[in-house]
Structure formats: C-alpha cells, structure tokens
Amino acid sequence: MSESTGMQAPRPRSTRRMAGGKQAPTIYDIAELAGVNPSTVSRALSTPGRVSAKTQTRIEDAARKLNYQVNAFARALPTGRTRTIGLIVSDITNPAYFDIIRGAGTAASARDYTLMLAESTESAELELTAARRMLATVDGLILASPRLSDADISQLASQKPVVVINRTVDGVGSVVADTEAGVADALRHLAAMGHRHIAYVAGPERSWMSQRRWETIKARSDWSGLSATVVASGVPTVDGGRRAAAAVREGFATAVFCYNDLMAIGLMRELQAAGVNIPDEFSILGFDNIFGSDFTTPPLSTIKSPLHELGTTALGYVLEELDKGPGPHRLPVLRTELVLRGSTGPSPRQAPGPGAATA
Amino acid sequence: MSESTGMQAPRPRSTRRMAGGKQAPTIYDIAELAGVNPSTVSRALSTPGRVSAKTQTRIEDAARKLNYQVNAFARALPTGRTRTIGLIVSDITNPAYFDIIRGAGTAASARDYTLMLAESTESAELELTAARRMLATVDGLILASPRLSDADISQLASQKPVVVINRTVDGVGSVVADTEAGVADALRHLAAMGHRHIAYVAGPERSWMSQRRWETIKARSDWSGLSATVVASGVPTVDGGRRAAAAVREGFATAVFCYNDLMAIGLMRELQAAGVNIPDEFSILGFDNIFGSDFTTPPLSTIKSPLHELGTTALGYVLEELDKGPGPHRLPVLRTELVLRGSTGPSPRQAPGPGAATA
DNA sequence: TTGTAAGCGTTATCAC
DNA sequence: GTGATAACGCTTACAA
Numbered sequence: 001m002s003e004s005t006g007m008q009a010p011r012p013r014s015t016r017r018m019a020g021g022k023q024a025p026t027i028y029d030i031a032e033l034a035g036v037n038p039s040t041v042s043r044a045l046s047t048p049g050r051v052s053a054k055t056q057t058r059i060e061d062a063a064r065k066l067n068y069q070v071n072a073f074a075r076a077l078p079t080g081r082t083r084t085i086g087l088i089v090s091d092i093t094n095p096a097y098f099d100i101i102r103g104a105g106t107a108a109s110a111r112d113y114t115l116m117l118a119e120s121t122e123s124a125e126l127e128l129t130a131a132r133r134m135l136a137t138v139d140g141l142i143l144a145s146p147r148l149s150d151a152d153i154s155q156l157a158s159q160k161p162v163v164v165i166n167r168t169v170d171g172v173g174s175v176v177a178d179t180e181a182g183v184a185d186a187l188r189h190l191a192a193m194g195h196r197h198i199a200y201v202a203g204p205e206r207s208w209m210s211q212r213r214w215e216t217i218k219a220r221s222d223w224s225g226l227s228a229t230v231v232a233s234g235v236p237t238v239d240g241g242r243r244a245a246a247a248v249r250e251g252f253a254t255a256v257f258c259y260n261d262l263m264a265i266g267l268m269r270e271l272q273a274a275g276v277n278i279p280d281e282f283s284i285l286g287f288d289n290i291f292g293s294d295f296t297t298p299p300l301s302t303i304k305s306p307l308h309e310l311g312t313t314a315l316g317y318v319l320e321e322l323d324k325g326p327g328p329h330r331l332p333v334l335r336t337e338l339v340l341r342g343s344t345g346p347s348p349r350q351a352p353g354p355g356a357a358t359a
Numbered sequence: 360m361s362e363s364t365g366m367q368a369p370r371p372r373s374t375r376r377m378a379g380g381k382q383a384p385t386i387y388d389i390a391e392l393a394g395v396n397p398s399t400v401s402r403a404l405s406t407p408g409r410v411s412a413k414t415q416t417r418i419e420d421a422a423r424k425l426n427y428q429v430n431a432f433a434r435a436l437p438t439g440r441t442r443t444i445g446l447i448v449s450d451i452t453n454p455a456y457f458d459i460i461r462g463a464g465t466a467a468s469a470r471d472y473t474l475m476l477a478e479s480t481e482s483a484e485l486e487l488t489a490a491r492r493m494l495a496t497v498d499g500l501i502l503a504s505p506r507l508s509d510a511d512i513s514q515l516a517s518q519k520p521v522v523v524i525n526r527t528v529d530g531v532g533s534v535v536a537d538t539e540a541g542v543a544d545a546l547r548h549l550a551a552m553g554h555r556h557i558a559y560v561a562g563p564e565r566s567w568m569s570q571r572r573w574e575t576i577k578a579r580s581d582w583s584g585l586s587a588t589v590v591a592s593g594v595p596t597v598d599g600g601r602r603a604a605a606a607v608r609e610g611f612a613t614a615v616f617c618y619n620d621l622m623a624i625g626l627m628r629e630l631q632a633a634g635v636n637i638p639d640e641f642s643i644l645g646f647d648n649i650f651g652s653d654f655t656t657p658p659l660s661t662i663k664s665p666l667h668e669l670g671t672t673a674l675g676y677v678l679e680e681l682d683k684g685p686g687p688h689r690l691p692v693l694r695t696e697l698v699l700r701g702s703t704g705p706s707p708r709q710a711p712g713p714g715a716a717t718a
Numbered sequence: 719t720t721g722t723a724a725g726c727g728t729t730a731t732c733a734c
Numbered sequence: 735g736t737g738a739t740a741a742c743g744c745t746t747a748c749a750a
Contacts, residue, residue: 026726026727026728027727027728028727036736036737037736037737037738038727038728038737039728039729039730039736039737039738039739040735040736040737042727042728042729042730043729043735043736046728046729047729050735051735051736052735052736055735055736069491069495070727070728071436071495071726071727071728072432072495072496073432073435073436073441073496073726073727073728074436074726074727074728074729074742075727075728075729076432076728076742077430077432077433077436077726077727077728077729077741077742077743077744078727078728078729078730078741078742079728079729079730079742080742082432092457092460092461092464093457093458093461093650095454095650095651098451098452098457099452101451102451102452102478105451105477105478114475114477114492115476115477116473116475116476117474117475117476118464118473118474119461119464132428133473136428136430136431137431137432265654269654291452291454291651292454292650292651292654295624295628295651295654295655296654296655296656297655297656385742385743385744386743386744387743395720395721396720396721396722397721397743397744398720398721398722398723398744398745398746399719399720399721400744401743401744401745401746402719402720402745402746405744405745406745406746409719410719410720411719411720414719414720429743429744430742430743430744432742432743432744433726433742433743433744433745434743434744434745435726435744436725436726436727436728436742436743436744436745437725437726437743437744437745437746438726438744438745438746439726
C-alpha cells in the first residue's frame with residue numbers, strides 16, 4: 001500500500017469549475033472512462049495517427065461524453081504554444097483598423113487560432129510595453145503601423161514571429177499597401193484637372209507610412225512637373241486635420257493629400273466651416289477609404305487601401321513563420337486604388353488640361 | 360550522486376526563448392541569485408508583505424537584473440487566474456463598439472488586466488462558441504449586446520463572472536444605458552415641432568435593446584398623444600437602414616427613429632438618393648452618436664449613449680464579482696442624452712406647436 | 719520568516 | 735501501439 005512504484009498516478013484535482021459546480025474533466029477522466037493511460041489520451045487528442053483506430057474512437061467517444069475541453073494553460077506549459085496571435089494597433093478608434101482587425105481575426109479563427117488585441121494609443125512607449133506583455137503569451141505578433149523603433153521591433157522579432165503592417169524593418173516580415181498605384185492615378189487625375197501645386201498634410205513624424213506616402217507623392221509630382229510641399233502635422237485624427245487648415249490656406253496648393261481619411265475629413269470640415277468651398281477652391285484627397293468617408297458632403301475622394309487583406313495576409317505570414325521558421329520576409333504588393341468622389345475637382349487657378357474629367 | 364533526498368530540485372529547463380536565444384529566467388534563477396528558496400521568490404513576487412523587507416528587496420533586485428517576467432501559464436495552472444477579461448461584440452465594424460472596447464480596455468489595463476476581444480458577427484451560434492472558448496482562458500466575460508438566449512447566458516455566468524451590456528438577464532450582472540431620458544426629450548422636441556406620427560425602424564429581432572427602445576418610444580408616444588408604429592427590419596447596419604426606406608415612405612410618420620445611427624444614416628442616404636429632402640419631408644433620429652454621425656448632410660440628430668462608461672463600468676463589475684463573489688447585479692442607470700443636429704425639423708404636415716425650436 | 723514538497727493538466731521521452 | 739514518468743514554472747499548504 002505504501003510502495004508507490006508502478007502505481008497509477010493519483011488523480012489531480014482540477015481547478016476549473018463546470019456548469020453544475022463540478023470540476024472540469026481532464027485527460028485522466030477520459031483515460032479512466034476509456035480504460036487507457038492518460039498519455040494515450042493525450043496522444044489521441046493532440047497527435048492524430050499515433051494511436052490505433054480502435055482506441056482513438058474509444059477515447060474520442062469518452063471525451064465527447066464528458067464534454068472535455070483541453071486546458072490551454074496546461075498545454076501551453078510544456079509546449080510554449082498557445083494558438084493565440086497578438087495584434088497591436090495604435091488607435092482602436094480609427095476605422096481604418098477595424099477591417100484590418102476583422103481580416104486578421106477571421107483568418108485566425110479559420111485556422112483555429114485566437115486573436116488578441118491591444119491598443120498603444122499612439123505612444124511608442126506604451127506600444128513597447130504592450131508588445132512585450134503580449135509576446136509572453138502569444139505565439140506570434142502583428143504590429144499595425146507601429147511607432148516603435150526598428151531596433152525594438154527587431155528585438156521582439158528575435159523571440160517570436162513578428163509581422164509588421166504598413167512598414168518595413170530589416171529582417172522582419174512585413175505587409176504593406178503599395179501607395180504607388182493609387183498616388184500615380186490620383187496625380188494624373190489632378191494634373192488633368194489643371195492642378196499644378198500639391199500639398200501633403202503629413203501624419204505622425206514617426207510613421208513610416210506617412211513618410212512613404214509623402215515620398216511617392218513628391219517623386220511622382222516631380223516626374224509630372226507638379227510642385228509638392230509638405231504641411232507638417234501632428235495627430236492622425238479628424239482634429240489633426242482641422243489644425244492643418246490654416247497652413248493649407250496659406251500655401252499655393254490647390255489640391256491637398258492628407259495622410260489618412262480622418263485628417264482629410266477634419267481638414268475639409270474646418271475649411272468648410274470657414275466658408276471655403278470644396279472642391280471649387282481646394283481638392284482634397286485622403287488615404288484608406290474608411291467607414292464614413294463617403295458620408296461627408298462632398299464625399300471624400302481617397303486612395304483605397306486593401307485593409308482586410310492587410311490583416312489576413314499578415315496573419316498568414318505569422319502562422320507561416322510559426323511552422324516553417326523565419327521566412328523570406330517577402331513584401332507582398334497589395335494594390336491601392338483611387339476612389340474618385342466629390343472632394344476633387346478642377347483647379348480654380350488654371351484651365352483643365354486635355355482629357356480632364358467632366359465636372 | 361544517485362540519492363536525491365534533500366537535494367536541491369533540478370533546475371527545470373525553460374521553454375521560452377529570450378532575446379539572445381537564451382531561455383527566459385524563472386523564479387529558480389532569481390532564487391539562486393538572491394540566495395533564497397524559489398518559494399520565497401514566489402511569495403515575494405505575488406503576495407506582497409509575506410516576506411521580510413530585506414529579502415524582498417534582494418529578490419526584487421535580482422528579478423530586475425535578470426529581466427524577469429512571470430510565465431502567465433505556469434501561474435494560471437495552479438490558480439486558475441489569468442488576469443484577462445474577455446469582451447465579445449457582435450460586429451467589430453460598428454463604431455458604436457469602439458468606445459465600449461476602449462473603455463473596457465483602458466479600465467482593464469488600469470487594473471493590470473488584459474482585455475481579450477472576440478467578434479460574433481451577429482450570429483448567436485458563433486457567439487456561444489466564442490463565449491465558451493473565451494471562458495476557458497479568461498477570468499471573466501463581458502457580453503456587449505449579446506444575441507444569446509437568457510439560458511445560455513445564465514449557464515455561462517454560472518461558471519465565471521459575466522456581465523452583459525445593454526441587456527438584462529435574471530441573476531446576471533448588467534450595465535445598460537437608460538433610453539428613457541433621451542427618448543422623452545426627443546419626443547418632446549418632435550411634438551413641439553408639430554410631428555404627430557412617429558415610426559421606429561427596428562434592429563435585429565433578438566436584440567433586447569431594440570425591443571427596449573421601441574417600448575419606450577411607444578409608451579412615451581402614447582403618453583404624449585402621438586401615434587407610433589414599428590417598421591420591422593433586419594441587420595443593424597447602414598444597409599439595413601437603406602432597406603427600410605420604402606416602408607418608411609409608405610407610412611404616415613413624419614419623424615422616424617432608427618435602432619442605431621448606422622441604420623439612420625443608411626435610411627437618410629437612401630431617402631436622399633430618391634430625392635427626398637431631410638429634414639423637410641422626414642425628421643430622422645438615430646441612437647448612440649457614433650463616429651461619423653455628424654459627417655452627414657444634414658448631420659444626424661441622435662440619442663447619445665455613454666459608450667465609454669458602458670465599457671468601463673462593465674469591466675468594473677466583472678472585477679468586483681471576481682473578488683467579492685456574485686454581486687447585487689445592480690443595473691446602473693447610465694444616462695442617454697438628446698443631441699440635436701440637422702436631421703430633425705418641423706413636421707411638413709402640421710404647424711409647429713407652441714415652443715417649437717427655430718429652423 | 720523561510721524552506722519543503724505536492725500539486726495544477728499537459729506533453730514528451732523513454733521503455734516494453 | 736501503449737504505459738510509466740519526468741518535465742513545464744508557479745503556487746501553496748505544511749513544517750521548521
């Protein structure tokens with residue numbers, strides 16, 4: 001009785017309650033019911049094909065009967081795997097993110113993973129904290145428009161699979177929307193409408209994407225013989241756009257791109273509040289094509305981002321790295337697309353060139 | 360060498376990697392560095408005050424030096440606690456949720472908890488699955504506008520603290536916005552503007568809140584001598600609002616409430632597209648005051664919900680139940696408030712009564 | 719106040 | 735193919 005060698009391990013007492021107040025069933029319960037060893041149950045339930053067909057079904061039946069659910073923590077302890085992916089966004093209030101979130105979320109549950117969401121509220125510091133915390137409990141991480149430094153991101157990526165959205169970092173997987181296509185179309189359109197001076201209301205200084213957008217606008221403008229200037233700015237919100245209105249009016253530009261739709265909407269409304277007519281006096285364009293960008297009067301012209309795809313492919317990358325190891329860190333080109341609505345029109349300063357669209 | 364009695368437990372090999380590829384430090388490392396027993400480290404780090412001040416600081420220093428981070432899974436295993444709260448929303452794309460999400464999220468991190476978000480995409484089935492899954496890994500759950508049956512919710516609540524938002528379920532904690540105040544103000548205003556027939560474009564059939572809104576509109580209308588009718592509807596989205604346009608035009612109502620702002624916007628735009636003037640021909644009101652509801656022309660009049668507070672107090676409740684046990688299931692009255700904008704005006708059918716607002 | 723040791727529910731490595 | 739058994743990293747009686 002006191003000699004324990006070869007005895008059945010004592011039945012551990014579960015910590016989780018069930019509906020009726022009972023303890024949650026464990027693989028020990030299944031083992032008992034199916035008349036096999038707990039380790040066999042574990043094999044049957046987690047590594048298919050390593051157990052005889054007969055016992056496999058016996059075990060599955062028992063599990064079903066007991067309404068068994070694996071204990072994620074117990075599983076995570078020896079394996080380190082949680083079937084959970086983290087996603088950090090800078091501002092959950094920005095509608096641009098919710099398609100990214102939904103994309104990543106549905107892609108995750110399709111592969112039987114769970115998405116964990118965190119918000120950094122536009123702060124690099126908070127973002128690093130959130131990322132570190134998350135990294136401890138997830139299998140991989142997606143950083144959407146991160147404000148972190150390259151070094152911090154690389155550091156995070158050295159621990160677990162990390163994929164960044166709308167940014168590139170050396171040696172780190174990334175998914176970006178291509179900018180080029182949409183901007184080229186937009187500039188072509190604006191030039192045809194007689195615009196010669198373009199302004200860009202920038203987003204946050206540390207935003208890779210804001211930089212990128214400005215650079216391609218600048219490059220494309222030069223190439224087309226248009227002049228382009230930046231209006232420095234602050235927060236990428238409706239309010240941020242409002243605050244850029246004065247600077248925009250002081251410049252020469254007749255057409256202005258904003259870092260994102262939120263800013264474009266803010267700029268437009270502030271200008272309108274001051275009696276400025278859009279698009280007669282200024283043409284305004286945003287980026288992303290968020291919810292609500294077509295609610296305004298005039299509805300906003302914008303360069304549409306493949307938000308949903310950004311989310312799904314980012315998640316796909318994380319999972320890929322997870323089981324194939326560090327990948328090629330490809331940078332897929334997800335196309336942007338010009339969506340012409342009412343906030344763009346002919347330049348007030350110059351006659352439209354050949355091929356201009358009708359008013 | 361082979362006799363193990365009384366020997367120091369063998370150092371377990373960690374499973375998590377660190378920056379340089381090293382293993383993550385455990386309490387064993389700290390113990391070694393501080394010259395104490397691992398259990399003392401555990402006490403020092405998790406139950407403050409149960410260790411001498413001197414060893415406490417020695418341990419904290421060691422922890423800091425090693426850059427120690429608790430392993431959440433290892434901790435969760437014996438305790439069952441994860442310091443994580445789940446939040447399930449029906450549609451992450453609905454801006455009404457993001458203030459709830461942010462409210463709950465900030466309240467959570469303020470108390471050093473993490474919020475885990477899931478979406479049910481308006482499906483009761485998916486919602487139950489998501490809720491069950493979540494419940495296994497979180498300490499408590501918040502259900503925002505759940506589509507679940509009362510029975511399902513009670514069943515979930517019997518396992519761990521559950522709080523519902525904008526709904527009541529017997530014996531389950533709940534937080535709702537009061538409807539009454541906002542609706543009363545709105546109806547008073549409409550009556551003063553000469554409106555006599557009111558319509559309500561309903562939300563999803565299973566939505567408790569849609570029911571509630573209709574009931575108070577009906578009751579208040581009767582009380583004021585106005586007639587009120589429902590327009591049945593489907594999805595609580597912009598599109599759902601659009602589809603209600605025909606039915607609205609066929610009725611006698613001159614003022615129409617919609618279950619939420621999304622539907623109100625859809626209805627308004629569809630009507631406008633058909634050449635109907637808002638507010639001259641119809642007055643339109645939404646509920647919630649979401650992002651974008653002031654972008655429209657005319658801007659939407661709406662009954663504002665305390666979204667952020669809904670989120671924070673719901674989270675507060677969960678935490679309260681968590682450490683004080685099942686609470687009184689109070690139903691806090693979070694006030695709604697009428698926000699008058701341009702989508703409401705005098706009735707086209709009747710002269711405004713005394714005290715009508717100016718156009 | 720601190721050390722000892724037994725779990726928590728899995729997975730993984732052995733034997734057989 | 736299946737059964738023992740030792741981790742995984744932490745908490746928590748119980749002793750000392």
